[in-house]
Amino acid sequence: MNKRFNTTGVCIPHLHYMVDITDKLVKIEAMVNRGDYFVINRPRQYGKTTTMYMLEQKLKDDYLVLSISFEGLGDLIFEEEKIFSKKILKVFADSIQLDYEEYCAKLYEMAEEISDLNGVSKAITKFSKLINKDMVLFIDEVDKSSNNQLFMSFLGMLRNKFLLRQQGKDKTFHSVILAGVYDIKNLKLKIRQDDEKKYNSPWNIAVNFNVDMSFNCDEISTMLKKYCEDKNVLINIKEISEKIHFYTSGYPFLVSRICQIIDESQLVWNEDNINKAVKELLQENNTLFDDLVKNIENNNEFKEYLFDLIINGTERTFNIHNPLINLGTVFGYLKNLDGRVKISNRIFEQMLYNYFSSKLENKxxxxxxxxxxxxxxxxxxxxxxxxxxxxxxxxxxxxxxxxxxxxxxxxxxxxxxxxxxxxxxxxxxxxxxxxxxxxxxxxxxxxxxxxxxxxxxxxxxxxxxxxxxxxxxxxxxxxxxxxxxxxxxxxxxxxxxxxxxxxxxxxxxxxxx
Structure with missing residues (x-):
């Protein structure tokens, strides 16, 4: 099967040309081995799902990995605690049914006896004792559920089990990894409606995730090298990698999309055609650019901040506690460069220039x-x-x-x-x-x-x-x-x-x- 560059969904090594992210996986695996609970919080289309998939392949010999996502499950699961409690165990079961049919059946059996989150907690403990491996839980697209009270309560239950495990009083997941745009460890959980101390963090046990998931020039080169070997073509890999990085700063989707345009348009791999690919990329509709426009159209203060930053060259000190800077960093539009706020990559700069100039053209x-x-x-x-x-x-x-x-x-x-x-x-x-x-x-x-x-x-x-x-x-x-x-x-x-x-x-x- 011919490989191709992929910019939609998870990347699979035998199907797609991929950057070698071994160094990143080694760092994340070390966090899992330590028993850390953490959030892979990165902007949209930043390789989170692919990283989770690659990590699962790396861990599955040593751990029982339950990899789930709430995307596509609908809203019914969150209507009441009984429905959620039964369904969550079945979601766990579905994630391992191909490799662990017996364990899958056991989780379905347990689900029938559960009516609340306390029952889920006991089932996790019972299941942990039943299997002969430590368990790791992946939850992808966590943002889709982070505004839901039941899901927050579920995270709070996992947190409590983690704390009890540290004291030797419970058995639970060895490591839990959430993936989403936002770092939800600072979200608040409502414990009881009549409780004066109504809020507490459901995920304050999470350690910081500091692995750089952008691609450097050497990492981009690994993907181009595989492409050259497969296509039997000769290109200046170092020069092309540096030029792609110049425009993208290693933003995974942008790196792959530029390569995809050059390959599918059958262009020669040189600087002029990278410029052409960037131009084509900037003119197309994609969810990343749609989100950028939506996010600034919905926040006039943020729009003005970006305008002053890139059009007027206003110098800003980077302070993550500034809500506008924090918002731009979460979305992947802003970065800290030597203590100053900068647009995170040149393609986003170009996109914003085009956006602001087109608005002016209308007037x-x-x-x-x-x-x-x-x-x-x-x-x-x-x-x-x-x-x-x-x-x-x-x-x-x-x-x-x-x-x-x-x-x-x-x-x-x-x-x-x-x-x-x-x-x-x-x-x-x-x-x-x-x-x-x-x-x-x-x-x-x-x-x-x-x-x-x-x-x-x-x-x-x-x-x-x-x-x-x-x-x-x-x-x-x-x-x-x-x-x-x-x-x-x-x-x-x-x-x-x-x-x-x-x-x-x-x-x-x-x-x-």
Missing amino acids: TDMSTYNFKENFIIENGLDFEKILLRFQQFIKEQYSNIDSKFIEREGRLLFLAFIKPIINGVGFDFKEVQISEEKRLDIVITYLSHKYVVELKILRGIEYHKKGLKQLKDYLDNQGLDKGYLLVYNFNKDKEYIKERVNFEGKEIFVVYV
Whole structure:
């Protein structure tokens, strides 16, 4: 059977090209062997289910693994304690029926005699004594049930059994692993409606899960190596792995999706085609991007926070106790980089740029200024003309607008302005450089040409010289001799001018708006 890259559901080694996650599994297995209870809490499509599957295969010789999920069971199971108590043992039984038919039958037999969670607790103890292996319990998609009182009570029962086991007073699961987006160990459990101390944590016995589940360059290389061996193709694995990591920061779904696009489109594995794959990825509908848009549309404060972070380059100190930072981290959109808040990967950055610029396009008519055919030359773009036309657009349409609006929206206006010009042929990549100038570097590829334009706010002569030096270094990095500088000047007596600067061997075309 031919292997393929997979981005839906669990990855299976003999069916799919997979990153070698042995090092991660070894660390998680050590936690299981210690008897830890923990939560694998990572963002959506981050490889949680695949990791659980691979871990089960690794553990099943030494442990009896019960791997369950409440997804797809419906709401009936949570209607009353009696129904839940009987059903949960049957769910346990179903998870082992293929390998342990006798144990499966025993759990079904026990289920008929149970009417409450206390009965479930006793059944777990009885079953633990019956089998000749330690038991490990996996519960996937735990978020689906974490708002349900019965499920929280069930976790509280497992917690109590764990504490009793430590005292030598009970026998229960050796280890319990929950998987979901949220770390539910801090959720609250209502003990009794008439109890003054109504809340207690059902999962405060869980240890922290600190295993890095993102893929580094070397791990991405393991998947590409298997692909090359199977397809009998020769690619620069190190270079391709680094470029994929550059865009994804190792986010598992994004890594696999880029590879999947290149493979299924039968593209040559090179940098240009990785750019094409990223562009295609950003234009498609998928649940990861749908969730991103939904999560920011439903939270205006979070939306404004992201806007200031990536469009305006506002510098933020990372503090996980800040609700907005914590929310962004849980969803996988934000990360801690040297104590500062950063968007977690460049594809999410691009996605957010596209989202914000499209929202602005809906409110601003630029069609008489940015008509695509006006800027196309043989095999490329007349980029100087693009900048001068944008200057005219700002002068004619926004000269009387409050400067605070332009300072906030100005760079986004340029992103929206250039999008229709390069759409369908070009690719633009943006990156905020957080410094005194809060620069926004944009690299645009159009056919075989590459254009680097830096957007910045004028903050004095010394900062301007520093900006030229930074642009020069960026041009060196891109292997280019010419660059473009778009300067936003908010002085009252500003002039809409242009100039051509030769700086340390680089030609830089500067436009002021």
